[in-house]
Amino acid sequence: MPAAVSPGGDDGTDATLPDEVLAALTGSLAHVDAVLVARFPGDPGTRQPVHTCYLPADQLTPDVVPAWGRAARETLERHAPDPGLLAEVTLGGAAASMAEDIHTHVVRTLAIEPVQDLRVDFEDGYGIRPDAVEDAHAVAAARALRDAASAGTLPVSYGLRPKSLDAAVRRRGLRTLDLFLTALAGTDGPPPGLVVTLPKVSAPEQVAVFGDVLAALEQRLGIAPIPLEVQIETPAAVLALPALVTAVPRRLAALHVGTYDYSAALGVSAADQASDHPAVELATALMQLTAAGTGLRVADGSCNLLPVGSAADVHAGWRRHAGLIRRAWSRGLYQGWDLHPAQLVSRHAAVAGCLLTGLPDALRRLADYATARSRGSVADEPATARALAGHVLRALDARLLDEAGLRAAGLDLATVAGLGGRTGTTSTAGTAGTAAQPEP
Incomplete structure (x- = not known):
């Protein structure tokens, strides 16, 4: 049995399977990839009413x-x-x-x-x-x-x-x-x-x-x-x-x-x-x-x-x-x-x-995650960060938190929105609940 060869690197070694072989073996997954993207597009990225x-x-x-x-x-x-x-x-x-x-x-x-x-x-x-x-x-x-x-x-x-x-x-x-x-x-x-x-x-x-x-x-x-x-x-x-x-x-x-x-x-x-x-x-x-x-x-x-x-x-x-x-x-x-x-x-x-x-803990953990990611030393799972960001975004939706509070925690709206799947978000409160009503 031939010895396993590590992927190509600085020592000049080559991978065992050439690219064309991998392409032939995985080609049938192209259709699966398209189906999965269509079937599981992820969260719509909008506010959910309570x-x-x-x-x-x-x-x-x-x-x-x-x-x-x-x-x-x-x-x-x-x-x-x-x-x-x-x-x-x-x-x-x-x-x-x-x-x-x-x-x-x-x-x-x-x-x-x-x-x-x-x-x-x-x-x-x-x-x-x-x-x-x-x-x-x-x-x-x-x-x-x-x-x-x-x-x-x-x-x-x-x-x-x-x-x-x-x-x-x-x-x-x-x-x-x-x-x-x-x-x-x-x-x-x-x-x-x-x-x-x-x-x-x-x-x-x-x-x-x-x-x-x-x-x-x-x-x-x-x-x-x-x-x-x-x-x-x-x-x-x-x-x-x-x-x-x-x-x-x-x-x-x-x-x-x-x-x-x-x-x-x-x-x-x-x-x-x-x-x-x-x-x-x-x-x-x-x-x-x-x-x-x-x-x-x-x-x-x-x-x-x-x-x-x-x-x-x-x-x-x-x-x-x-x-x-x-x-x-x-x-x-x-x-x-x-x-x-x-x-x-x-x-x-x-x-x-x-x-x-859970808001103070979510803010702290999310700020730690964002800092660690920027330094290349992330320990938490991305899925955990998404859940934490979801909690923070729901607090923003409910007006229990504002952007000043985010900044005080070492975060910003773009970062939280990106981690929570709301790409392109610039504001949250009022975006999918009701427009502000006058005092009855």
């Missing part, structure tokens, strides 16, 4: 975003006016040292950015109505959103959840989609940020057909392609995840779990249905696995224990909601559903707690 607020279509008004913010602030002032109480209810005793910062963040966010993503609901939250009634609500909802855009109170991300493509409601759902998009487009196109959510998917063919319907409407209305979200709330959808995510190339943007439909379909009792049930967490883990590297966002579900009623009831609702949010964040799920204005308090408090808790 929540999607679902509102039945008949309750939509042009001022819904400032109205939700106002209602949330009133609940906060009534039931947790003291920063320490808010921190104790939403984050437990461990958050006492951050109580003032968390309270300040919640008050500020409820004033300028209470809702980051809004979805007008014609499905479960709306129910079955006479056709003429739903027709009218579809047109009215679209006009309300256009009015909100004109008033500067429309979230940067907003959209529609029609009924599913199940045979019993298919015609109704597609008619609502048509009427809504036609009215929203008007003569000058829909406001930017439109998203459509398809619920109760059971087969990839449903996603493909819905994409075809959207394409036909876009062509006739002369509007740009509309991103599509798919709700994973049936066992069949979970089992078909790999096929679902490739059913509408370049259109699919996110996967949202449907906590209650999915757990009920598995036979979980009503008392145990929740986003932290092991069966639901398995589904979201599989969604994360399927979406990893594809650029698709994954969103957790909702909490049906609403913070309404007496102070004790409100606190119980906040405590449960915040606990689910913290658990989701620990699992890498940074977005969930909110169903009631009072849930904005626990949402923004829990998000602030999650970000502030």
Whole structure:
């Protein structure tokens, strides 16, 4: 057996395999390379909203975003006016040292950015109505959103959840989609940020057909392609995840779990249905696995224990909601559903707690990584640096950190954005949540 020869170097030795042999052996991977690049483009590099607020279509008004913010602030002032109480209810005793910062963040966010993503609901939250009634609500909802855009109170991300493509409601759902998009487009196109959510998917063919319907409407209305979200709330959808995510190339943007439909379909009792049930967490883990590297966002579900009623009831609702949010964040799920204005308090408090808790360590470790990389002595894994940068970027998105804070930590926005996959980023706050709202 001939002795192994090291690759060519200063000592004049040559590699064993000539370049042409390596080229012949690896040539078949060119197609694989192209497929992998197309299939796994990586994170889209944009801000992810911390929540999607679902509102039945008949309750939509042009001022819904400032109205939700106002209602949330009133609940906060009534039931947790003291920063320490808010921190104790939403984050437990461990958050006492951050109580003032968390309270300040919640008050500020409820004033300028209470809702980051809004979805007008014609499905479960709306129910079955006479056709003429739903027709009218579809047109009215679209006009309300256009009015909100004109008033500067429309979230940067907003959209529609029609009924599913199940045979019993298919015609109704597609008619609502048509009427809504036609009215929203008007003569000058829909406001930017439109998203459509398809619920109760059971087969990839449903996603493909819905994409075809959207394409036909876009062509006739002369509007740009509309991103599509798919709700994973049936066992069949979970089992078909790999096929679902490739059913509408370049259109699919996110996967949202449907906590209650999915757990009920598995036979979980009503008392145990929740986003932290092991069966639901398995589904979201599989969604994360399927979406990893594809650029698709994954969103957790909702909490049906609403913070309404007496102070004790409100606190119980906040405590449960915040606990689910913290658990989701620990699992890498940074977005969930909110169903009631009072849930904005626990949402923004829990998000602030999650970000502030790890922020000093993330800044220090990321600065160490950036310094070591510039000196050629990197010890940490690039994947770790990406995770640290993601935490810092989310803190910037939430306005819990600014560029002055980055500089104080020995970092700059370009470095953090590059490590976090947001190439070309020059500013973060407000880029994919909502435009700053005037004080209601």
